[in-house]
Amino acid sequence: MKYTCRHLITLLIPCVLLGASTSYAQNKPAKLISLNDQWKFSKDQVAGQAPSPNLSWGNFSIPHSWNTTDVMDDEPGYYRGTGWYKRKLKLDASLKSKEVFLAFNGVNQETEVYVNGKLAGTHIGGYTRFVIPLRGFLNYKDDEVQVKVTNRFNEDIAPLTADFTFFGGIYRNVELMVTEPVHFSKNDHGNSSGVYLTTPEVSKEMASVKAKILIENASAKEIKVQVHTALTNADGVVVAKSTATLTVPAHQKSTFEQDLKNIKSPQLWSPENPYLYRVITQLIDVKTKTVLDQVSNPLGFRWFKFDAEKGFFLNGEPVKLIGASRHQDYKGMGNAVPDALQIRDVELLKKMGGNFLRVSHYPQDPQILEACDRLGILASVEIPVVNTITESAAFTENCKNMQVEMIRQNFNRPSVVIWAYMNEILLRPKFTDDKPRQAVYFKHIVTLAQTLDSLTRKEDPSRYTMIANHGSFDSYHKIGLTKIPMIVGWNLYSGWYSGNIEDFGKFLDRHHQELTDKPMLVTEYGADADPRIRSFSPVRFDKSVEYAIRFNQVYLNDIIKRPFVSGAMVWNLADFNSETRAETMPHINNKGLLTLGREPKDIYLLYQAYLLKKPFLKIASGTWKIRTGVADSSKSFATQPVQVTTNQKTAELFVNGQSLGVKDAVNHVCSWEVPFVNGLNQLKVTSAAYSDELDVDFTLQPFEFSDRQVPFKEMNVLLGAKRFYIDNTTHQIWMPDQPYQKGSWGYIGGESFKGTNNRMSYGSDKNIMETDNDPVYQTQQVGIKQFKLDVPDGEYELSLYFAELIGGVTKEALAYNLDNNHQKEIVRQRIFNVSINGESFLENLNLAADYGYTTAVKKSTRITVQGGKGITLDFKTIEGMPVLNALGLRKIY
Numbered sequence: 001m002k003y004t005c006r007h008l009i010t011l012l013i014p015c016v017l018l019g020a021s022t023s024y025a026q027n028k029p030a031k032l033i034s035l036n037d038q039w040k041f042s043k044d045q046v047a048g049q050a051p052s053p054n055l056s057w058g059n060f061s062i063p064h065s066w067n068t069t070d071v072m073d074d075e076p077g078y079y080r081g082t083g084w085y086k087r088k089l090k091l092d093a094s095l096k097s098k099e100v101f102l103a104f105n106g107v108n109q110e111t112e113v114y115v116n117g118k119l120a121g122t123h124i125g126g127y128t129r130f131v132i133p134l135r136g137f138l139n140y141k142d143d144e145v146q147v148k149v150t151n152r153f154n155e156d157i158a159p160l161t162a163d164f165t166f167f168g169g170i171y172r173n174v175e176l177m178v179t180e181p182v183h184f185s186k187n188d189h190g191n192s193s194g195v196y197l198t199t200p201e202v203s204k205e206m207a208s209v210k211a212k213i214l215i216e217n218a219s220a221k222e223i224k225v226q227v228h229t230a231l232t233n234a235d236g237v238v239v240a241k242s243t244a245t246l247t248v249p250a251h252q253k254s255t256f257e258q259d260l261k262n263i264k265s266p267q268l269w270s271p272e273n274p275y276l277y278r279v280i281t282q283l284i285d286v287k288t289k290t291v292l293d294q295v296s297n298p299l300g301f302r303w304f305k306f307d308a309e310k311g312f313f314l315n316g317e318p319v320k321l322i323g324a325s326r327h328q329d330y331k332g333m334g335n336a337v338p339d340a341l342q343i344r345d346v347e348l349l350k351k352m353g354g355n356f357l358r359v360s361h362y363p364q365d366p367q368i369l370e371a372c373d374r375l376g377i378l379a380s381v382e383i384p385v386v387n388t389i390t391e392s393a394a395f396t397e398n399c400k401n402m403q404v405e406m407i408r409q410n411f412n413r414p415s416v417v418i419w420a421y422m423n424e425i426l427l428r429p430k431f432t433d434d435k436p437r438q439a440v441y442f443k444h445i446v447t448l449a450q451t452l453d454s455l456t457r458k459e460d461p462s463r464y465t466m467i468a469n470h471g472s473f474d475s476y477h478k479i480g481l482t483k484i485p486m487i488v489g490w491n492l493y494s495g496w497y498s499g500n501i502e503d504f505g506k507f508l509d510r511h512h513q514e515l516t517d518k519p520m521l522v523t524e525y526g527a528d529a530d531p532r533i534r535s536f537s538p539v540r541f542d543k544s545v546e547y548a549i550r551f552n553q554v555y556l557n558d559i560i561k562r563p564f565v566s567g568a569m570v571w572n573l574a575d576f577n578s579e580t581r582a583e584t585m586p587h588i589n590n591k592g593l594l595t596l597g598r599e600p601k602d603i604y605l606l607y608q609a610y611l612l613k614k615p616f617l618k619i620a621s622g623t624w625k626i627r628t629g630v631a632d633s634s635k636s637f638a639t640q641p642v643q644v645t646t647n648q649k650t651a652e653l654f655v656n657g658q659s660l661g662v663k664d665a666v667n668h669v670c671s672w673e674v675p676f677v678n679g680l681n682q683l684k685v686t687s688a689a690y691s692d693e694l695d696v697d698f699t700l701q702p703f704e705f706s707d708r709q710v711p712f713k714e715m716n717v718l719l720g721a722k723r724f725y726i727d728n729t730t731h732q733i734w735m736p737d738q739p740y741q742k743g744s745w746g747y748i749g750g751e752s753f754k755g756t757n758n759r760m761s762y763g764s765d766k767n768i769m770e771t772d773n774d775p776v777y778q779t780q781q782v783g784i785k786q787f788k789l790d791v792p793d794g795e796y797e798l799s800l801y802f803a804e805l806i807g808g809v810t811k812e813a814l815a816y817n818l819d820n821n822h823q824k825e826i827v828r829q830r831i832f833n834v835s836i837n838g839e840s841f842l843e844n845l846n847l848a849a850d851y852g853y854t855t856a857v858k859k860s861t862r863i864t865v866q867g868g869k870g871i872t873l874d875f876k877t878i879e880g881m882p883v884l885n886a887l888g889l890r891k892i893y
């Protein structure tokens with residue numbers, strides 16, 4: 001079954017919506033019912049005011065996105081257009097005396113809601129909740145809602161460009177709300193509680209609560225109501241309450257405040273003890289004593305401060321904020337993710353030992369911050385003003401509206417300490433060829449920042465404001481953007497997109513010296529890690545898990561040792577969809593600590609080792625259960641490193657029962673050189689009473705093929721690469737290449753492909769068409785003369801893998817190369833012959849012309865090896881340089 005709420009709906013709709021409930025007449029607080037089922041959907045290229053005739057409609061439930069599959073295919077781009085949703089409501093006539101609302105928790109990104117063909121409301125922006133009042137549109141017989149949604153590019157709506165996919169659709173829960181005509185506001189910028197809580201006084205000894213309450217009287221009669229607010233502790237005991245009586249005139253809204261005072265020795269909210277009180281507010285008709293409405297809000301007593309010198313303080317104690325940023329999508333689902341998986345993400349952050357979530361780059365499902373409140377994760381939330389702005393009044397208005405929606409909808413969350421509103425806004429500066437015009441553009445950015453900052457401080461003086469910048473210190477400082485927000489966030493990638501890992505610490509020190517009064521957060525840092533790629537000589541852009549481990553160790557050490565760094569959020573909690581990215585896993589940004597399906601990578605374990613207080617010991621290569629390697633010279637084993645992540649000082653590793661000795665942990669990692677034998681290797685690590693085990697299935701490759709102790713079965717080699725690639729579907733493991741040595745195997749001649757933009761890539765960073773094994777094709781030996789394998793006589797299957805890596809469609813340069821030195825590619829062709837043991841195999845192979853650029857080409861054949869000749873491949877050029885991307889050899893018998 002997909003979503004549990006379906007059951008709820010079928011149970012509740014007949015009794016509540018059809019007005020059959022008897023208790024409803026006595027006690028009338030607003031009802032909220034999820035309305036996720038029974039929708040019909042169709043794409044519609046014509047964006048009219050009604051669905052085009054003759055559309056073919058499919059049945060769907062919410063959450064839904066129309067882009068879940070088209071973002072993953074080889075075609076560049078995805079559908080950014082219009083889709084229609086429709087659903088019958090079947091409301092009972094008894095609801096005529098009530099107020100009925102539809103609430104949408106997230107629709108990307110422009111929405112028009114029609115009821116019985118008439119426009120009932122619209123919304124702009126894909127990441128905040130909105131509420132559409134239905135009164136006046138309903139016939140209470142056979143009502144139909146039609147929702148037009150578009151995720152087309154609109155220059156007046158943020159985000160304009162970003163490194164994530166803008167999935168279209170009604171992708172968060174839809175709810176139907178039914179209230180009495182007199183009720184707490186259900187639609188204050190999408191906030192449906194109508195109650196805003198602050199804690200004017202809070203200390204260990206004493207606290208007070210102020211509730212700002214919004215009431216609406218939609219009836220034609222004035223009404224006298226009593227408002228009753230009670231603060232309840234976690235045991236359900238009322239610890240403070242307040243009652244007031246007021247008169248709300250007909251068709252009027254009324255705002256008033258209620259104080260709960262003298263709350264002695266409040267339980268404080270913190271990551272260790274996320275103690276939540278509940279504030280229950282009731283609206284009672286004085287005449288009939290009926291409860292007209294009731295809302296419940298969470299409340300955490302805490303106070304906090306960011307200090308430019310000493311970092312972050314919670315309840316007077318210093319707390320280093322360490323956590324992750326998060327995108328909202330999930331493997332195979334796009335952004336249409338069920339609640340349980342959203343909650344699980346926050347749980348995974350907590351299990352990692354994190355205490356902070358940067359909800360980025362946009363407000364997310366309400367479940368996320370609810371989970372943060374419950375689990376004790378502090379948070380920042382931001383609107384999606386990313387990379388660039390439009391200098392239009394409409395863009396500014398939309399940004400302001402999003403900011404107010406974000407703040408009001410999440411106002412009562414104890415977890416939230418920061419509201420942010422811009423990310424790397426100078427990453428893609430417009431008008432680079434026209435400096436005076438660019439100066440005007442920068443002024444617009446500063447004005448927008450100032451507008452959003454002032455708005456935020458006015459809306460919520462109790463929290464901090466923040467902008468997250470990329471690592472170009474001077475650019476932001478020069479135009480005044482570092483002055484505006486209360487906190488400056490930096491997204492730093494030294495040692496990834498540019499510079500060295502060591503530059504990171506220097507950057508932090510520079511902020512400290514030059515922005516002496518500005519608290520700082522490292523809002524992003526990270527390195528790609530494709531869990532299928534491993535390396536014993538990791539380098540940047542190879543996407544190996546090993547490089548990411550090294551990168552994160554240095555960053556974490558630098559963050560932890562500087563008290564003025566309030567905290568840091570690794571980019572990203574999990575891999576996420578970014579359609580324009582190519583690289584080893586096309587369309588995915590691999591900087592997650594977890595995979596897109598939320599499997600922990602080794603870096604997640606590293607964070608556990610750094611952050612968890614309870615003893616932690618885990619074999620870091622736990623996801624690397626199948627390995628291969630060439631035997632050490634004349635030995636029947638291959639020596640390879642194994643890493644263990646731990647927060648213990650030392651650990652001892654055993655392999656097949658034999659100790660490999662005790663090692664000290666360096667930066668929370670112990671390393672051993674392990675002699676892997678062919679077949680099963682049982683690893684066990686121990687430290688004090690703790691242990692972890694891993695079975696590794698090792699395929700030993702003979703050092704020399706004549707070695708009878710190591711029989712040859714199969715090998716797969718990546719040319720031009722020093723990395724391993726594990727195909728988890730076929731269980732094939734691809735090894736790095738080697739130059740030919742007699743008795744063994746390897747290439748003769750040529751050099752590894754250096755890429756067309758070598759600052760950004762290891763091999764090619766292009767999507768290879770017609771394969772999911774992109775890393776097999778993304779590196780190559782250019783100018784190869786021969787490949788020799790001195791295999792014994794027998795029958796073999798040989799496969800050669802090719803792809804033309806130069807030329808083809810030049811994709812938009814990824815702006816995340818901060819040096820922005822993207823070069824125009826030269827279109828070239830090569831034509832060559834390949835022969836096997838002197839026999840012609842491939843003639844006039846012209847990869848570009850015959851198959852197209854960056855397209856996977858696999859050529860297999862069977863070979864009878866006899867007379868001790870082994871296998872020799874000859875590459876002969878006709879034009880340009882011959883290439884080989886990968887090679888596989890399997891012994892049949």
Ligand code: GCB
Nearest residue numbers: 163423424491524589591816
């Ligand atoms: C950034 C951006 C983020 C990208 C990230 C990356 O600085 O803020 O949206 O996804 O870098 O991985 O390049």
